[in-house]
Amino acid sequence: MTVTQTGTDTGTFAGTHSGLAGRLGDSVARPDGVPKAQGSFQFAGDLTADGFLWGATLRSPHPYARIVRIDVSGAWRINGVEAVLTAADVPGKATYGLISHDQPVFASDYVRFQGEAMAAVAADHPDTCRRALAAIVVEYEVLAPLTDPERAIDGSFPPIHPDGNVVRHQRIVRGDQSIHGPVVVEGTYELGRQDQAFLGLEAALALPAPGGDGVELHVATQWLHEDRKQIAACLGMPDEKVRIVLGGVGGAFGAREDISLQVHACLLALRTGRPVKIQYDREESFHGHVHRHPCTIWMRHHAGTDGTIRRIEARFVMDGGAYASTSSAVLINAVTHTQGPYRCDHATVDGWAVRTNNLPSGAMRGFGVVQAAFAHEGQMDKLAAAVGLDPVEVRLRNAMRTGDHLITGQEIVNVAPVARLIQETAALALPTEPVGGHDHDPMRLPGGAGRTADERHIVRGIGWGVGIKNLMYSEAFDDYSTARVRVADGVATVKFATVEVGQGFVTIVGQIARTVLGVEEVVIDSIDTEIGSAGSTSASRQTWMSGGAVEGACRLVRERLFEHVAELHDLEAVQLEIDGTDVVDTLGSLRMSVAAATAGIVIDETFEHHHPATEELDELGQGNCHTAFAFVAHRAVVDVDPELGLVKVVQIATAQDVGRALNPLSVVGQIEGGIAQGVGLAVMEELLQVDGIVKNATFTDYLVPTFLDMPDVVISLVEEPDPHAPMGAKGVGEPPTVSSTPAVVAAIRDAIGKDLHRVPVRPSDICS
Amino acid sequence: MSEFYVLHVNGAAREVRDAAAGESLLFVLRERLGLMGSKGACEQGECGSCSVLLDDQLVCGCLVLAAGAVGQRIVTIEGVAPLGAPSDVQQAFVDAGAVQCGFCTPGLIMATHSLLERSPAPSEMEIREELSGNVCRCTGYGRIIDAVQRVAVARRGAQ
């Protein structure tokens, strides 16, 4: 039985009594923790099968070129090579993509970014694959690449793709366009290309069905059903012939939302009739997945002399790279978050997402809002300075509340405790240790192990960032989630297609089932496409959407259980509730364990959880396009060496609007991890391209924060259960990444007294 | 000769046949000996996911030429504790919330065991420096430091 719910859920529990560990609100350890710590958990790259072949991908060395000729005969001559495939071997749709299907499985006429896939081979050893790829001859007519997004906008560069060079243009025009001043602050902000840099590299194992009548793909991904749809189309097979099984995922952060090696692995397996495993190396990974959009944002704030925002003007230019991926949705997220978590009723925004011959851009934690936040928070500090307020006060004066509106006209109906977040963050203790610490360990200073500075060279700064982040998908997309719960003999088995990437969904599944059903043992079934979609593990949405689906299925099971018990004992089902691990009669004396109550019976229910419908934006950028919102505040303390331009982030304090912390330890982990990525973007992370050529596609030169780069994080979880959220819980994954970056940059500005308008902040930006 | 050699892994002699000359210890452990616990994320010693002990020294398995490790004692995540019984470090990582995606975890477990052998009561800065060769992209490191400190405290209490 499938029940569809489109309303909202107040998220109260019948059975939130104490006495049973592992319920909602407890810091339960993850069920896959021990296998992961023992190394026995199987990541996608750990999978093997009897007689499997290695697959590998030939990639373009040029950012833009016409393919004159591909000669694969040399690869076939190498011993151990079992398949060599090009565009001509794709039986179904030649292209794929999340929103528009504009990216070729294999390039056949043009290559549009450095690293674009052109051919794939399968062979007996990775080294054989490597030699086979080297033996493929491609003749290119190299073309001058389009790398300046402005040339895509102004039309001065001929289309590099049949779909044109503009992926999406969206304006927002709201309120009185004549408002000007009296206080005006403006700035232009730039963000470099950040990579998700998950540790578990892209990997998949494709198993062909006998006779080539289908394929089973075990893959590290974020969205099983979307993968299946795209893969099946390219294979020319109906969806049901393609089964996707989740391989263990070593982090994702958006980079696995688009498919990468999926179609290639399936094609090779079907062609050879043997299992095929593809595993990218780090360099290939940098080329093989989408990145955070590089972005240039101009903003002008008009405000009263008291610092209240009156009108905002902005222009966003997002470099989508060679293929569309989710660029149109990222753009909408960016422009609709122009105001940040502040009241503003008058705005003029112009947003562009364009195509270039740079690496394709798409989803990364924060999804367009990271870009907007870097700009609006820079503006808030400028505004504070212009009107003589401190950064906290100007934010408090403008803080959004429930009932306020976005510049799209959408009312914020969610809990919106922005002022409280700022105040709680401000109340968190600043570091007690001076520069260099009480122990004067030089390792604490900027430069760390390099011992570049002495304490007297260092100045300390404090900065603020406050953010708003939409949760779930937007613009009329129904990103529902499905869960099935079966209870028998006191054991609940939960089935879903929700991808676990490390965030801890598998932990709260048990907590939900134990809380709602009173069961002690919860079994999580295989995560695959043998059930309806769960949507993507992205947009901070799985606790809300899939958590809501699991909870809904559990409630249906509980209703059936109560009916069963009521009938046996001649009671009314409404009299019954779960108390700990028992079913109890609230009006009488019956009390029996759930295990006993479910002995010998099976109750099996499926629930599909939909959020309320949203709308497309109209031409003026108006419409209720988002589903829900969460808020966050960050305060950063940094030590800076102004002469060398080196930075050590000392502390991040944060208060986050989590609704309800279903598993506080997991929430803390999301917050600290998200902040690490925000710190990385602020001071070190950038994938560099010059004329379309990637310069640092290794972990030697693409730097992510180490133990010595991450500050202490001080956290206040603000729990105001959201009446619209299942269980009252908001998604928590993205907000930490949204405004930690501007907080760090503001702190650096505060330390050195200089404007900085680009991330990552480079040493030369500080000291020049 | 590289076509055939014997590695001493987790107390057992393991034969390696038909290997190519340049194969790293990480590759041989995973692809030839089926020990998948050591992970590869960069293949250049910049992430620590492949950390193993080589004659009691913490090293990156990806930077060890496998055929050159004959005669050396190799301990991997599979050998650091019996599979059924997590070590105190492994359990502390789970309990402290130091595991998210878990890809860096085996390497960090090896590094933590190695650190606590050498320094039973490390300061926070010492933990940060000693583990700085192990990159984690999920946790922001806070819960990992907590896990290491929990083990250090528990071991002192047990003495």
Add this chain to the structure above:
Amino acid sequence: MSVIVATSLAEAFAALSAHPEATLVAGGTDVMVEVNAGHRHVADVVMVNRVGELCTWRHDGAMLHLGAGVTWSQIEAAPIAEWVPVLAQAARTVGSPQIRHVGTIGGNLGTCSPAGDGLPGLAALDAVVHLASPAGERSLPFAEFMVGPKRTARVAGELIIGVTVPVLRGWQGYSKVGVRNAMVIATASVALVTDLDGRTVRLALGSVGPTILRCTEAEAFAAANVDFANGAASAAVVSEFAALARAAARPIDDHRSTAEYRRHAVGVLAGRLLRRAFPNE
């Protein structure tokens, strides 16, 4: 195709004689990066990390002889750290603990990258590099050993067996700039060594030229203008020293930094190191 694990110099030479083009591998932390990436295909390999003679050090009062197989972990710790602090400080910045456990000073010399963390210290110490082959031994000053970026005077069949550095009385230190607080390749680095007995100050720059650069003008200027007895240097002297270091740099732009920043950074570091060496005004 062979991998030979030599356990003595004699075995290493025999292996090298049989395979003169063999790849020499000590810690493997440079070679394996290239092999894993497919940039280097190894056929014959001679492992020298377990050659007993190479894995020892010898301190005979005025001089310290480090076998090529001495690791960064050993150099980072006492007693070597007390004799050559400049190398110890450099050692602490080499890669990660995992790298330092197996990476060797001989390997740093063999790769001879301008960003090699051990090299500015060796240059500043006027280290002598010892090479050997079955035909005999020869010794070269570091400045003659490193002839270009990743280019050395070593010829096929020769083995780097060690390096000799003086044990000096006086402050020494190494600073390196990278955009991360650990595990980072130097975008600019500086080694400074003082010799209170010889009344000299030696300054070497890394990552700002095709080789490690010694700053002879800055050194001469410092020797003539610092107060060795009182550990003092005026602010003007520190400033001029920094300017001379900047002038000596020959940096380039690349993806890690700009020539301009690198030149600026070595000046700042040189000045700060001189101040650490001569803390009094």
